[in-house]
Amino acid sequence: MSKLYIQNELPTEILIFIFKRVRFPKNLTLSCRRIAKLSNDPQVKAAWIIYQFGAAHSLFYAIKIGPSFLDVAVAQAIIAQGGILSRYFVQRLHMNFGSHDNKLIELKIAHGVGSSQLQKPQTIPWASDLPISVYIFLLKAASDKYKSDLCLKGNDMELFHFFTGGPQTIHYAPLVLAKNIDQIKDLILRFKFIPLPPKNPDNLPKNNNQENITPEEYPQKDGHENRRQLNVIARSILICKEIVNLWKEIGYYEICYDVNDLVMQGALLIMFPPQPSSRWSMPDIKIINARLTELIEVGFQLTYCVILDILLVFEKRLEQIGKILLESFAEIKHESVVNLLHHCLMETNNPKLNFKSQPVLNFMYKFLPDSPKSNLIDF
Incomplete structure (x- = not known):
């Protein structure tokens, strides 16, 4: 297939089909003007992010890629194409949104004020550089979807923890989970509760010694779910494996992988x-x-x-x-x-x-x- 044919005659649908299957499409866009133009189309961007990361995590990774990728039109297209706007995602977005005042952090460190863990972020925290227009759009979309039940200051991960018997031993937790099964179904099916994605194993600390793993912060600055929260999810599945089917029912097919x-x-x-x-x-x-x-x-x-x-x-x-x-x-x-x-x-x-x-x-x-x-x- 010649480059000229791709440039002039290959149907747009085929180009999009090819484009969204390429994990790192930069070189592809440099090789073909039509693909380069398509890559800036909000609908194509949405199709790419959903194909690469799944409907459940598409908005998370769109934010993680940054403002060069995500604007209001792209966010709108992601949701229109089936990207899942979960209540928990919006709660975490609200928790992370906005940048810190680095000067204030420096002064607090210099004067020994505040937490001993206080430090200037070495990387841009997840959602801190999200354009305010996108933030407002996502909040409005969530408000329209969940109305008075949005609970921006809530935390569906904590709710899930309690509903599934998290504070109980593994012997008593099944009784608590069975008692709360209707609330769990409501949390997943109605409020689309989905944990944020775990870190890619390639980015985890190289450490095989379980005893030396340092405690993880919550929420993590990179936005990913930490091990403690993922253990809440895993434990619930071990108690009631049918919960997996509830997640798959709403389009969270990556649950087993995560x-x-x-x-x-x-x-x-x-x-x-x-x-x-x-x-x-x-x-x-x-x-x-x-x-x-x-x-x-x-x-x-x-x-x-x-x-x-x-x-x-x-x-x-x-x-x-x-x-x-x-x-x-x-x-x-x-x-x-x-x-x-x-x-x-x-x-x-x-x-x-x-x-x-x-x-x-x-x-x-x-x-x-x-x-x-x-x-x-x-x-």
């Missing part, structure tokens, strides 16, 4: 509690597989990266429960333990993981007596 690791880890932490009671007994492979399989059927995945994370979580208990975990994972993935471990060891070479847990590696090597360590991983 909390996949937390859900799969959480399922095993419930079966293998860190401090088991005297009445606890180790589940067998059949019980483990049944639980993980029902989560997989909903849409969660037992990837090799997830398996490595699970082994890390249980690092100090691998001698006790590691073998049954590996046998269960191998059975679910329909492969031998040896093949499973070879795949996991290949994942440890992924620079994005920065995997450096020698105890976990030593444990895996025990099941591969004929494999020289030097050939499997290289630090």
